[in-house]
Amino acid sequence: MLRQVELVERVLSYDPHADEDLLNRAYVFTIKTHGSQMRASGDPYFSHPIEVAGILTELKLDTASIVTALLHDTIEDTVATKEEIEQNFGSEIAVLVDGVTKLSQLEVQSDRTKQAENFSKLLLAMSNDIRVLLVKLADRLHNMRTLKHIKKPEKRRRIATETMEIYAPLAERIGIQSFRDELEDLAFVELNNEARRSILRRLEYLREEGEDVVAKIVTTLKEDLNESGLQVEVSGREKRPYSIWRKMEQKNVTFEQLSDIIAFRIIVANVEQCYHVLGILHAKYSMVPGRFKDYISTPKRNNYQSIHTTIIGPERQRIEVQIRTREMHETNEFGVAAHWQYKQQIGGKVQEGQQYRWLRELLEILEEASDPDEFLEHTKLNMYQDQVFCFSPKGDLISLPAGSSPVDFAYAVHTKVGDTCVGSKINGRLAPLRTVLKNGDQVEILRSKNQTPSPTWENFVVSGKARSAIRRYIRQQQRDQYVELGKSIAEKAFRTDGKPFTEKALTPVLKIWDLDSVEDVYYSLGDGTHTGRQLLDIIFPGEKSKGVDDNVVPIGKSRNQQKRNKEHAVPIHGLIPGMAVHFAGCCHPLPGDRIVGIVMSGRGVTIHTIDCDTLEQFAEMPERWLDVSWDTELQESNFQIGRITIVMANEPGALSSVTSTIAANNGNITNLLISNRSQDFFEMRVDIEVRDVKHLTNIIAALRADPVISSVERASG
Template identity: 40%
Template sequence: MTATVHSPLPTDCPLPGWLKTCVLTHHGDHPDEPSADVDDKSNSSLVCRAFEFAHELHQGQYRASGEPYICHPIAVAGLLRDLGGDSAMIASGFLHDIVEDTDITPEEIEAEFGNEVRQLVEGVTKLSKFNFESKTERQAENFRRMFLAMAQDIRVIVVKLADRLHNMRTLEHLNDDKRRRIARETMEIFAPLANRLGIGRFKWELEDLSFKYLEPHAYRQMQKHITEKRADREARLVQVAETLRDRMHQADIQVVDVSSRPKHLYGIYRKMERQRKDFTEIYDIAAIRLIVGTNEECYRALAIAHDAFRPIPGRFKDYIGLPKPNRYQSLHTVVIGPKGKPIEVQIRTLEMHHIAEYGIAAHWKYKETGASSNARMTADDEKFTWLRQLLEWQNDLKDAQEFLENVKGNLFDEDVYVFTPDGDVMPLSRRATPVDFAYRIHTEVGNHCSGARVNGRIVTLDTHLENGDIVEILTQKNSHPSLDWLNFVVTPSARNRIRQWYKRSHRDENIARGRELLEKELGRNGFEALLKSEPAQMAAERCNYQTVDDLLAGLGYGEVTLSLFVNRLRDAVKAQQPLEPVSPEASLDSSDQFLAGAVTSSHKAQRQVTSKAPILGVEGLMYHIAGCCNPLPGEPIMGSVSMGSRGIAIHRQGCPNLEGVPGDRIIPVSWNPNELNSSRQTYPVEVRIEVIDRVGVLKDILSHLSDLQINVHKAQVKTFPGQTAEIDLGLDVKDHDHLDQTFSQIRKMTDVLNIRRMSEGG
């Protein structure tokens, strides 16, 4: 589809000068001023065609403010142009709402503007559908998809940030509930993302606009405080700026610019809250920014600033030697200015200033390389270390709640920078310990860590590392992780690898135990062949395990019962039997006999079920579910005539309490499938969960069970110093499949080491 406008300059929405020039040039007119947007005519054509396409399709659409809808795409494209975005980014700014708000398809966008623009528009459209206020698991999935989209092309999130910024600028036209919801999402998600991408001008405005709607009273108070003493403050800043400019000139230092910069309102408010101070106690609410020619001149300028004004001890930060994760570089110092008032001085080069303002977009705006050649995250691109870390966590952290907590913590928290003994810089989360450092180097270094030296001194493994620490990890071959480490490590990768080691370290012995149990049940002859057979693999998968070895380990853990595996194996054999009939004349070893017997039993004629009782075989008789094994629908059962007055006890097949019961008191019974399918009855079952002991683990498990609509009628926790904890729960479930699904979900939680039924009965 090709859309055109009838007039080169539409009048329904005011056009900025750069866009007027672009449109007139595109239509062959001669504008008064040359285009400052793009040099290549084909690029200029792409931008103008995208504008005209969007203008035509958004005709008749209006925003909540009443202005024509096209004003929003024009503003978004303008923000991207100011960031130095290439023609594909600017075009996607015009088109970012097309797929969602019109009948245009991604295929039509590709036909008209090419694959690159289509990918950007599709990426932004998908991000627009994410709901970051939904329930935990959906929210975590949205984060995962967003980070994958960012990894494929970082420009997608930059376009989305421009879209969000303009929406925040016009938020007053929405109702109060919607304003607060969007402002909260902006403050929690998009402002931190702008900060991580280093786009300071976006980050500051997004925070202030969110602050305005989330804390309106505090916002107005901050505005009032800033306005009241502006004249005195600006006079002091001018005096300091003139002094620094003169001193730099005397020292023959090239000064590109000296200016004052007021801190944004939310930044001052956060500082007051964090330090618990009144506004009158916050002195550095504005800073002098000194831009010089080279890195060397930055350090010379710092010395001159400290000579001209007395520095405040402990208030100097060198972000040139140790840049922030978002590539921000500058020297920060606080000095005593006129009238004894502290003033912050920031010293940087022009390139550092561009990076501070534009972040990841700085190399699009101020370097010759285009966005398309730099947008994709590469393995050796240190600018995206934090994003690679988030992508790694997607594999490490299966629990949605823990993933969300660590993602939000990583977006907000600043990193600390420590050094290896060889001088390599290693960024870590704040409050990281030597154990976090060890696992960051390599999993095996962490698994065999026995101690650490920090700055040449032996320290405990729970020591919090500080900026500039030199860390050396001591290892021993026989050392292994301790459960106590989970009480102080802060990085998800370290925590996950400790848990993995504990599960894996007991795997071999549990596989051996599972083999022993199964071999005892089925016999030795042909046992190995049975384990390698296709029915065994099918049975393992039906028990929610990937391999037979995983299933054997589950048998050893107690995660799965022997009777369940035998039943699943019987079902697998039954499914294959028509294809591979068992010959009666064949010589059968014990495993073949078992399989043949399984098939034979599965082919027994079933009588027509007409009873409405939940259990067949006890119609008209008094019966009860045996509390020793708590059988569930879907499991083989037997009836036992009780000696007292309680009638018939319904046990699971294989229950130890049936072993001494005479045969004449055993009654064949079965579940009534017709009645069970229509019944909403639940059955009690008791389970034991072995977990890594930490605060809140029971709450997390109960939350998962609540999401699965499982009622918990009993809960008991047993803790043991320095060891794992045991949680005994009484659950109400519908049938055995329901219990299997519950076990599968609980096993996915990272703190769970083992889960099994109590009173297994076979």
């Protein structure tokens, strides 16, 4: 443990103007407040914040950061309060300490939810001051160094998993590679120690066999570059065990097939020399195709800059070479902390976090997520993926997670661009929205004011920002439909009972169902949590249903329906599948069919044909049945899926004849499944987009006239 004098001397060594008195008071305060508290290792608890402060001195951080590290656990684990911190050390440090403090008093349902809540608070705090994250990372690093002292294996594993999934990627995102590498390796010890030991044994063997080879390669590279008049630094760096393991998994290769177990780093004076060195190496040694990356012209999201190339170098060894300037090297190793002294000299409040686009995206995800678990899921998607670089038509560089689609690109540009995306051009050619983007692609997003996010996009987007925006839109649309449907159910229930409907009559329901507004009552009815009968039983206790016949809740107006029911229509036009009202996949109801709705708890209403076999399951639940009707005026522009079964001759051209007949009758095949095949006949199921029952009937009649077809029937299940 660092002594008080040693800690102060460390800070003064890189910041002669540091406030010694403030550092000394914070050191004494943390010892007094933590008092006799002990850690799992048996050490005094105050040794932990002191060691965290020591870690931050290696990054040469300012006095406020060091003091925050000393005090970071006082609010959570001692009787000290934020007000007391502010009174003794100032408002700036009080805000920083509070940002690092966990929500320890928050009542949560699970460890995962607690983790998400704490992380969301950390995110909000570090968005205003990135030093919160630096202290938190140093705190986690020291906790991981002492993880072995925790007795419960499941707790050690949970902490290691959290470190691997959240804190190591965060360290990478702000460019502190030393923190990331050590955090990953310490977590690797707990999560897969057997694999780690295996890699260490192989590395030890390589050291014994190739120690002279590494030295020879370093010497040869330096001589080659000195001959060209360049003064450079050359060194060989062995990769960490977890980094090696991850590459073996990602590339599905063996240890022996990796070419970059030892990376050779060349540091030069300026950017021009970086490319000069690259030219010399490629001229003298054979380059390995597909292994060149220029992160100087296209930096990573954390501002990492370097040229990476793999060559068949000296000693005929396949080696990776990294070329960078000294300034790039400092930034790559220490990220935001590398610039700290310059920022302190400039003066003013540090707003480093505002410069990170990924941080702003995480804040947007926090605003859009419906619950902590969802936020945590999208955050990990956004942080923990390799990246691909694409360009806008204007030449702007957009960095995305690997596997991204044009929809991910659109949301990376702006949420509104994503919401109104209808198509894309990749390198000037029209491409499907689910196309996987590649490095260097130029992407143009085609937009329409009438477009809205599609739920199907969630099946292929990979960025957290895109997924959270799509889910937010779906949640809002689903709520609107549930409310609209619920209002119709309430009105139908009142009409059935012969009562006049007013929203004021719903007031008694709020307290009994523990709801805040009439809209919540409608939502509860619409999603099937409660029924119209339950609503009436509360408002008119003791009364029996009068059974009035006017009980249709119209999904739209039928041709014979009177105009007085027009205001009760809930149109299915523009319906998004899986929301308040959706069509059963068992019977595929079409406009013109006699239909009935089944209210499913938490799912809204499912529409079935009146003769669907599935309805037998609900014979004993009349409260779940809902009379519905079609909106025929909207069917001209709407298409629904009709399903038919066909038995046809097994002969050349038969399938072509079927598809041509369907197309000639303005039907669009969406799915085709051959369910049975014999020497003479095919039996298959075909899903067709049609306007209504009459449209499907015309297609069936046309198919029956075809001589290659033995039979055609509409599928009933």
